[in-house]
Amino acid sequence: MVPKVSVIVPVYNCENYISACIESILNQTYSKIEIIIVNDGSIDKSEQIIMEYIEKDNRIIYLYQENNGPSEARNKGILTSTGDYLVFIDSDDTVDKQYIELLLKETIRLDADLVCCGYKDYSKYGIKNHTDFNINENVSLHTFMEMVCKGTGGVLWGKVFKSEIIVKNNLKMDKNIFMSEDLVFVLQYVSHCKVFAAIQKYLYNYNRLNQGSISSNISINYINNNIMVCEYLEKIFCSVKLDEQKSKQIIVKRIQDFVLSTVEQQSNNVKKIGIKKVSQNVKEMLSIPYILKYKSEFRSTSMYYKPYLFFIKNKYYKSCIMYSLYLSILKILKRKLMFRKQVSL
Structure with a gap:
């Protein structure tokens, strides 16, 4: 019996990208699919564009909900799905025409519970091939979990999931998490x-050009969300008996990365709200008990980030902000130089 694959696509105000996304799914070499498009209350022309495709292909299932976020949209898609396998595709991305076929082929060959593939990263700096999973067929649960926690390993796309595992364990996205909700879901799934397995082919096209996406808007208001994610991770790691030291390393890295990115984001507001207010914001963030618990563990081998962490650990908030502005200028100059080199080549 030929297995059926459910493709879940949450959509929110994506009129500039949704056509290319749907086209890439309809053109798959594997045809036994259902395409579940969940409109999360879009107010642009997304719905109008989707309706045009519904008339062309009866494999498309269209669902609408008031704006409740991507977690609820994906949950709605999961509950509606009837496929043996699930894949998730973001509405501003596209996939290679063999995306589903090759993922499914490897899944069936190994009777794997989860198969991943590489992706092409599209940004204003060009296109770069990338993979988070360089594994053999005997990779352990703990090793795989560590890979999931690195880079973009925890995203939903670039993977094929077994429906039976999701249904059996009643897995769903937590609607209270609006960033990294996919990481929590993937780790919960992996724990079962x-x-x-992984395919060393770049079959997913990740679009970083959409500056309106959620992932491009990190602010200090995301602190509680990230703490909640880390608390989820601690519970999952404990449930699979991951080494305590390894678990702690992962959590510290996540907290440190978030703190640094938030400080950088806040430093960009200096001209708008002043260094005094920005310093106060950073001070409040670094005074949160959960962050305080891990702050002393922050480490970096980078010569650029060692001063950064010194300022943070010693509560030199203004110095931290000024150094962040300096680093931002360096990063911009570095990217421009790299771009010029690529153009000259």
Whole structure:
């Protein structure tokens, strides 16, 4: 019996990208699919564009909900799905025409619970091939979990999931998490898996050009969200008996990365609200008990970030902001130089 694959696509105000996304799914070499498009209360022309495709292909299932966020949209898609396998595609991305076929082929060959692939990263600096999973067929659960926690390993796309594992364990996205909700879901799913595999092909096209996406808008208001994610991770790691030291390293890295990115984001507001207010924001963030618990563990081998962490650990908030502005200028200059080199080549 030929297995059926459910493709879940949450959509929110994506009129500039949704056509290319749907086209890439309809053109898959594997045809036994259902395409579940969940409109999360878009107020642009997304719905109008989707309706045009519904008339062309009866494999498309269209759902609408008031704006409740991507977690609820994906949950709605999961509950509606009837496929043996699930894949998730973001509405501003596209996929290679063999995306589903090759992922499914490897899944069936190994009877794998989760199969991943590489992706092409599209940004204003060009296109770069990338993979988070360089694994053999005997990778352990703990090793795979560590990979999931690195880079973009925890995203939903670039993977094929077994429906039976999701249904059996009643897995769903937490609607209270609006960033990294996919990481939590993937780790919860992985905790119930035994066999993992990866295809060393770049089959997913990740679009970083959409500056309106959620992932491009990190602010200090995301602190509680990130703490909640880390608390989820601690519980998952404990449930699979991941080494305590390894678990702590992962959590510290996540907290440190978030703190640094938030400080950088806040430093960009100096001209708008003044260094005194920005310093106060950073001070409040670094005074949160959960962050305080891990702050002393912050480490970096980078010569650029060592001063950064010194200022943070010693509560030199204004110095931290000024150094962040300096680093931002360096990063911009570095990217421009790299771009010029690529153009000259």
